[in-house]
Amino acid sequence: MKKSRSLILLLSIVVVLSLVLSACGSTSKTSSQTDTKNTDSTKTSSGKPQDGGDLIVGSIGSPTTFNPYYSTDIPSGDIEGFIFNGLTTVDKNLKPVGDLAKSWDVSSDGLTYTFHLKSGVKWQDGKPFTADDVVFSYNIPRSKDYTGARGSDFEQIKDIKALDSSTVQITLKEPYAPFLTTTCSYGILPKHILGDVPIKEMDKADFNTKDPIGTGPYKFVEWKDGQYVKVEKNPDYFDGPAHINTITYKIVPDANALLTQFQAGDIDYMDLQSTDLATGQNLVQQGKAKIQTTLALDYTFIGYNEQNPLFKDPKVRQALTYALDRNKIIKSVLNGDGKIANTPGSPLEKWAYNPDVPSFDYNPAKAKKLLAEAGWKPGPDGILEKDGKKFSFTIKTNQGNTAREQIAQVAQQMWKQIGVEATPKIEEWSAFIQEVTTKPWKFDACILGWSLSVDPDPTAIFASSQAENGLNFVHYSDPAMDKLMAENTSITDQTKRGEVIKQIQAGIAQDQPYSFLYYPNAHIMYNPKLQNVQQLSAADYYHIKDWWIKQN
Numbered sequence: 001m002k003k004s005r006s007l008i009l010l011l012s013i014v015v016v017l018s019l020v021l022s023a024c025g026s027t028s029k030t031s032s033q034t035d036t037k038n039t040d041s042t043k044t045s046s047g048k049p050q051d052g053g054d055l056i057v058g059s060i061g062s063p064t065t066f067n068p069y070y071s072t073d074i075p076s077g078d079i080e081g082f083i084f085n086g087l088t089t090v091d092k093n094l095k096p097v098g099d100l101a102k103s104w105d106v107s108s109d110g111l112t113y114t115f116h117l118k119s120g121v122k123w124q125d126g127k128p129f130t131a132d133d134v135v136f137s138y139n140i141p142r143s144k145d146y147t148g149a150r151g152s153d154f155e156q157i158k159d160i161k162a163l164d165s166s167t168v169q170i171t172l173k174e175p176y177a178p179f180l181t182t183t184c185s186y187g188i189l190p191k192h193i194l195g196d197v198p199i200k201e202m203d204k205a206d207f208n209t210k211d212p213i214g215t216g217p218y219k220f221v222e223w224k225d226g227q228y229v230k231v232e233k234n235p236d237y238f239d240g241p242a243h244i245n246t247i248t249y250k251i252v253p254d255a256n257a258l259l260t261q262f263q264a265g266d267i268d269y270m271d272l273q274s275t276d277l278a279t280g281q282n283l284v285q286q287g288k289a290k291i292q293t294t295l296a297l298d299y300t301f302i303g304y305n306e307q308n309p310l311f312k313d314p315k316v317r318q319a320l321t322y323a324l325d326r327n328k329i330i331k332s333v334l335n336g337d338g339k340i341a342n343t344p345g346s347p348l349e350k351w352a353y354n355p356d357v358p359s360f361d362y363n364p365a366k367a368k369k370l371l372a373e374a375g376w377k378p379g380p381d382g383i384l385e386k387d388g389k390k391f392s393f394t395i396k397t398n399q400g401n402t403a404r405e406q407i408a409q410v411a412q413q414m415w416k417q418i419g420v421e422a423t424p425k426i427e428e429w430s431a432f433i434q435e436v437t438t439k440p441w442k443f444d445a446c447i448l449g450w451s452l453s454v455d456p457d458p459t460a461i462f463a464s465s466q467a468e469n470g471l472n473f474v475h476y477s478d479p480a481m482d483k484l485m486a487e488n489t490s491i492t493d494q495t496k497r498g499e500v501i502k503q504i505q506a507g508i509a510q511d512q513p514y515s516f517l518y519y520p521n522a523h524i525m526y527n528p529k530l531q532n533v534q535q536l537s538a539a540d541y542y543h544i545k546d547w548w549i550k551q552n
Contacts, residue, residue, distance in 0.1 A: 047531075053549035054246045055530065058258045058267035060400035061429035062226055062251050066212040068187040069140050070148040070203045072471065073433050074451060074540075079249060081541060082231050083124075083214035084187025087115055087134065087168075088180050094454050094538050096180040100129065100188060100215065110175040110492060111158075115184075117166045121238045123190050124219045131162035136191035138170070138183075145200035149437070149470050152460045153183050156489070174490045177497060178455035187214065217242045217545040226251055243548035254400035262289070268530055268549075272523040274337035275402050280525045289525050292535040296522035297348050299341045300404075300449040301514035302395070302411065303436075306475040308444050310393055315370045317512035321360040322367035323418045324411060330518050333406045338518040343505040344450075344458050347519065348537060351494055352456040354502035357509035367418045376419070384419040392421040393444035396436065398429045404447045407517070411447075437473045449520075454538050456501055459485045462508055476513035 063076040068084060071077060089099040098104075101115045121129040140146060141154040156176040163169050172179065190213050197205050207213070212220045215238070218231035229249040233242040250267060252258050259276050261267045263283065272280045272291065283289035304311035304320070311317055330338045342359045345352060376384040376391055384391040395411065397404040408424035415422050422445070427435070435442040450461070459466065463485050466472040484504045491497035509516070524535055529550040536542040 047550075049243050049532070049546070049548040050551050051243050051548070052245050052551055054248055055244050055547070055549065056248045056250055056266065056268045058250050058252055058261060058270040060252060060254055060258060061398065063223075063229060063249075064430055064433065065203075065208045066220065066223075067189070067202070067205070067208040069137070069146075069150050069189075070208065072149055072437055073429070075249070075251075075429075078540065079220075079229055079231070080187055080212075081216075081539070082218035082247060082544070083212055083216045083220055084189070085215045086185040086187055088184040090181060090185075090454055090538055092536060094181075096184070099185075100134075101184070110172075112169060112171045113179070114163070115168045115170070117168065118238060119166065121215055122236055123192075123215055124213050124234055124236075125190075125193075126236075127190065127192050128165075129188070129190075129215050130165045131168045132165075133188050133191045134168045135160050135162050136195060137186070137189045140189070140199060140202060143199040145198065147200065147203050147469070149466075150186070152463070152466055152470055153178070153186070157183075175492050177489050177492060178453070178457050181454045182457070187216075190214075218247060221246070237545070239545065242545040244544075247544075252400075255402045257400075262525065265527075268527040269533075270525055272525040273401070273403055274334040274520065274523070275406075277335065277337060277523060280523065283525070287528065290528050290530075290533075291523055291525045292533065293521055293523045294535055294537050295348060296520050297346050297452045297454075297537045298449055298522065299344070299346065299452075299519050300407075300447070300517045301341070302407075302517065303446050303448060303474045303514045304512075305441055305443055305445065305473075306477070306513065307441060308393065310391065310444070313374045314511050315374045316376075317515070318360055319367040319370040319374070319418070320415065320420070321512055321515040322363045322370065323414050323420070324515055324517075325362040325414060326517055327362065329407060329410055333403050333410065334518070334520070338520045341516040341519050343509050343516060344461065344514070345456055345501065345505045346452055349452075349456045352498040352501040354505040357506045359509070360512065360515075364414075364418050371418065371420075378419050382419055383421045390421065391419065393423070394425050395422045395445040395447065396425045396427055396432060396443050397447035398432045399426045400429070407447055437471070441473055441475070457485070457489050458501070458504055458508070459489065462504075462513065474513050476508075476511065478507065478511060481507045481511075 059075050061075045063079050064073055065071050065076055066079055068080045085099045087099060087101040088096045091097045100117055102118045103116050105114045117131060123129055138154060138160050141151045142157060156172045157170060158173045159171040161169055193213055194207055217234055217237045219234045221230040221232050223229045228251060232246045235241050252261060255273050258270050259279060262270055280289060280291055284291055304317055306312055326340050330336060343354060343357045347353050371384060376386045379385040395408050397408050405426055412422045412424055436446050460471045462472055462476050464477040464482050467475045481504055484500055488497055488500045526533055531548050532546050534542040
């Protein structure tokens with residue numbers, strides 16, 4: 001099975017993107033697939049595939065890099081998914097299957113994996129792909145000089161070696177449940193190109209932005225920053241060439257421009273925000289669009305930077321959530337197209353989802369009480385004060401996302417009712433991500449979304465160890481949660497592991513490092529000429545190699 005987006009945890013740029021990671025070991029059809037709806041009667045393709053055409057994909061955010069060991073955002077992940085392959089990917093049931101790996105053996109103690117690689121695979125510059133490329137790639141985030149945020153997914157690797165040119169053996173320190181679906185899904189990089197680049201300089205390598213070379217179905221052509229990224233099909237792709245000649249990943253200023261350009265025929269494929277769903281449905285009735293919808297393995301949140309003293313006290317964070325009328329937000333901003341979230345887990349991952357966590361339903365009186373207990377008292381202008389400091393902060397989110405921009409304004413109004421002053425600040429996506437997720441974490445609060453992994457392990461986002469060089473950019477820290485997170489991935493029995501993850505979700509919900517807002521639906525809208533589009537909650541552009549465009 002082939003994917004076209006890396007299956008790793010990524011920050012979502014719009015409200016309604018589908019997931020990235022998948023649940024390991026599922027043997028039954030997932031609810032995400034069960035709930036998929038579409039207006040595309042030719043979803044499974046009604047005719048013989050035709051070759052040719054340029055698929056213009058619209059996005060409101062630019063990528064940041066084309067190196068999967070350094071990227072954290074969806075636009076980058078989209079492009080990487082076109083260019084690179086991992087050892088594994090997932091099938092429609094979210095089970096791990098081989099990608100560059102033909103098969104693998106696992107030792108009886110579950111610690112040693114021996115991967116047998118597919119033969120005849122070549123890099124897009126014609127060089128042969130070998131086991132040494134896998135060893136090289138996985139050693140990047142294991143290096144002491146590594147500067148990216150993906151180290152936690154490789155920490156359990158004790159040893160990795162090439163037994164021969166087509167066999168890789170990886171030994172783990174202890175059983176690691178997300179290994180096949182998370183670690184092994186990272187794109188493999190070419191050693192013959194990057195092998196001489198010092199790891200401490202790898203994040204700035206020209207390869208990442210000017211000339212990425214992969215083994216995937218599409219080859220990089222050009223990146224015009226802020227305008228587009230273009231890729232063309234790889235005629236020598238080991239699984240056969242794609243039908244569509246080129247993909248233009250077009251960056252537009254905002255969701256309104258995205259919809260306008262789709263209506264004008266300047267964009268063929270886009271994620272449709274909830275706020276634009278009615279317009280999209282009108283286009284479907286006019287025969288100008290098709291829409292597919294599924295539950296997203298995604299949630300949207302307001303994150304609080306706990307390096308700011310304002311947010312260190314859990315009572316304060318709980319109060320901020322109590323003051324948010326999330327039902328009203330969903331109704332007014334999303335037109336009801338979403339469900340309240342109370343945890344970092346997804347209801348799609350049923351075996352690990354805890355619906356009974358502490359929740360902080362709208363109650364401004366409780367919010368005021370908690371803030372008073374935390375020492376905050378109303379000042380002369382009604383804004384809360386403590387030790388001579390006003391409860392005043394900035395809440396950032398990304399430009400172009402209508403829903404998030406509106407949420408920032410609504411939250412400002414709701415918090416004002418309890419004496420908290422919040423100032424929305426809207427920033428261009430790349431600058432926003434840079435400020436929020438990297439040192440020195442220049443934000444107070446932010447509105448963002450996670451496109452989750454197939455595996456529900458929350459370590460990368462909430463473990464203390466991931467604050468300095470990982471994805472825990474809010475700097476949440478709880479020793480009890482750290483212990484449970486360390487424990488969860490070593491449990492191979494899914495039922496027992498699910499119980500531990502549910503405890504983690506309850507603890508994080510109690511501490512409220514985020515105000516968890518809602519689970520969105522994911523809607524994709526595309527030109528009716530586009531055929532065989534396959535929407536999967538765990539991967540956008542699923543099997544894009546098999547998509548095709550009617551030429552006449």
